[in-house]
Amino acid sequence: MTVGAILDPPVDVPSLPARDRILATAYRLFYRDGIRATGVDRVIAEAGVTKVTFYRHFTGKNALIVAFLELRHERWMDWFRDALRRHSTTARKRSPVVTAVEEWLGSPSFRGCAFINSVNELGAELPEIHEIAQRHKEAMVEAIREALPVGPHRSQTARALGVAVDGAVVHAQYTRDVAAAVEALGTIAARVTADRRR
Structure with a gap:
């Protein structure tokens, strides 16, 4: 497999469970744009979840960074x-x-x-x-x-x-x-x- 296929596999984000949607979105944005430049609100919006759902799966941005x-x-x-x-x-x-x-x-x-x-x-x-x-x-x-x-x-x-x-x-x-x-x-x-x- 190519490096891109392993490190940045194409993901159908809307079809994923909520936690995986959040992580897949953060994975793409954190690496591409930087961690500081990517706020939780942007991850929530692009993942298509609510704040309640986000905080149900991650205690905050630091936990998401570690998961990423x-x-x-x-x-x-x-x-x-x-x-x-x-x-x-x-x-x-x-x-x-x-x-x-x-x-x-x-x-x-x-x-x-x-x-x-x-x-x-x-x-x-x-x-x-x-x-x-x-x-x-x-x-x-x-x-x-x-x-x-x-x-x-x-x-x-x-x-x-x-x-x-x-x-x-x-x-x-x-x-x-x-x-x-x-x-x-x-x-x-x-x-x-x-x-x-x-």
């Missing part, structure tokens, strides 16, 4: 693990991590990392965001580690590549130059991997 990030984590990790598997079987010489990230950065819906964005927007006000972001990044690094050849420096290499991936994501987000971000990530991945083999 948990869903984003599940979807992103499903896509990333699948992409690493797919790209590990190709004949390309570069790392499957680089090819997977290129797939994501080049997708039409790419707006940066939801977790980095959320920490920057609200980390000081909602400490849970830091915990969710850290858990997400640890899962990303573990997926990278599992995709690397077994060796004594496997975990260190995975952590270095995880930091490099975050750098490429931020670079692509602010420059809108996916090719440059991917090229830099590829250079870092090649050098880190070569260093760890010594």
Whole structure:
């Protein structure tokens, strides 16, 4: 499946149960427009629910933010693990991590990392965001580690590549130059991997 089909699947919002309508709407708006820019009233209006219904399912905006990030984590990790598997079987010489990230950065819906964005927007006000972001990044690094050849420096290499991936994501987000971000990530991945083999 494509990155868009997994991360941003088409959803028939009106046909969903109320909680799912609210979450699907928030998921789209929070990632596309930003959390601060998206108020609860807008989510309620676009989800087609009442305030009473909203507060029956979520205690407030913070609870909705946490639910959004948990869903984003599940979807992103499903896509990333699948992409690493797919790209590990190709004949390309570069790392499957680089090819997977290129797939994501080049997708039409790419707006940066939801977790980095959320920490920057609200980390000081909602400490849970830091915990969710850290858990997400640890899962990303573990997926990278599992995709690397077994060796004594496997975990260190995975952590270095995880930091490099975050750098490429931020670079692509602010420059809108996916090719440059991917090229830099590829250079870092090649050098880190070569260093760890010594």
